[in-house]
Amino acid sequence: MKQAVATRRNRWHTLSNWINTRLGLANTILRPVPSYSLKPDYWLGAIAFVAFLVCGFTGILQLQYYVPTPDAAYDSVQHINEFVPYGNLIQSVHLYSAFAMIFFAFAHMMRGYFLSVHKRPRELMWVVGMVMGLSALGMGFTGYLLPWTVLSKSATDISIGFVNQLPDPLRSFVMFGLRGTGTDSDLLLRFFALHTVILPAVIFVLFAIKLHMFEVHGVAKPEGHSAPTQTHLIPWFPRVLGYTLLLASVVGSAVLTIAILFPTQLPAKFTYEAAAAATPTPEWYFLWAYQILKFSVFEGQLGIRLALLLLFAIMAAFTLLPFIDRSPIRDPSRRPVFVTLGAITVVEVFVLVIWGSMTPGITIPTVEAVLVLGSAATLTTGIVFVWFRHMKQPSEMLYERFLNRKNQQLVSKTNREPARRNEIGSRT
């Protein structure tokens, strides 16, 4: 029996060695990882990419039935929803995976910002990651139009209307890229091509480049910890594989639960009459930009140009962050200015998203905008100031508290054990 098991193990080792000698996986993507990286926040980017793969799989299933023409698009989506086996579930999972991808990509970016993973030598990893994130937003923008509903088509028309205010030749270039000759068929076909081929291809290529850079630079070591040695490395199989499967299972389960509880419901088909009565709103991940564009200060051609310039400046600032924040300090407790700016960004995004969902189609007076955003920024700055003032090195203190709690549990368990043994001994 033992000999049979040993023979099977030998065969398995021979096979794995054969594969590893050819592909070298054990020295690259399947190499051991430092123990400190087995925490969920280190895998936010991986979760976002898994969500992207789920989107790809469910998208390919829908491609078997979808027809990318203005006359047939809506009916084909409705057909998937009502008549294709499991069509509604697949469509719902596609939608919520896309939401999960964007949410986790944002969380991944903000974590990287606060922990300064963008600093030397990972500057280009940050830039590539930002372009991947913008491509993911592009996928959301182009995918929204494909069902050709009154909400999605009207929202796209409004967005294109904003782009139409750009100065030439930028306007002509972007408009031709998005709309072609200007007909509805051209618009839908271009969005379909962007959503199903061009942007996924861009994301895959950028993922390969980022993975290569990750293999070169490794996991960003948390500030304050000692460099990982051989004893702190964890083998990829089975522990790292098990951990990534655990995270993927949790996220997959959560996405499926949301998909069954809130299945997609198709709004009315787009017609110009229906569009006149509808108030188009973008998906939640564009609500922050939508709300900014509704501020009365950005009315008129000049106002729209300024708003677009502001949005472009925000994106550019985040993309080029490694070249703006050049200090070598990575510890968040020693970077009060950038931590405060990051906290304000997160709070303002949440405020704008919630506010945008509560006031669809309503122009916001400038005074109100200044009051709401200013109050949120002031309050956040105050909280961060108090945090810095009264809690030196907050992240480390929290971690230490957690370790102390665990140690106390272990100590009390160890103390209880001899007492229990004595008790058992005295009984016998």
Added chain:
Amino acid sequence: MMNRTSLGFGLLLVFQVVLVAALWLVDPVQYFGQRLFGSILAVQLAIIAIFLHLYLSRDEYDQEWIAVGLAFVVLIGLLAFFVVGG
């Protein structure tokens, strides 16, 4: 003698095997509505996550997370029964 924890997780494993059999051996298109199918898949993934967590932290069980996982399984089960309905 099997202790209660092992018995509990043994039962969870049996439950999972039954779910797997229902999903992959019985034709799901014939027998389930798609939302019920989705909820069973969600329960499946949650149970897989619990087992992976048990395996990864086998030296010292992190009981809070196991309790959260079990509560999640029960929650989806209840939602599937009362809200989705199959």
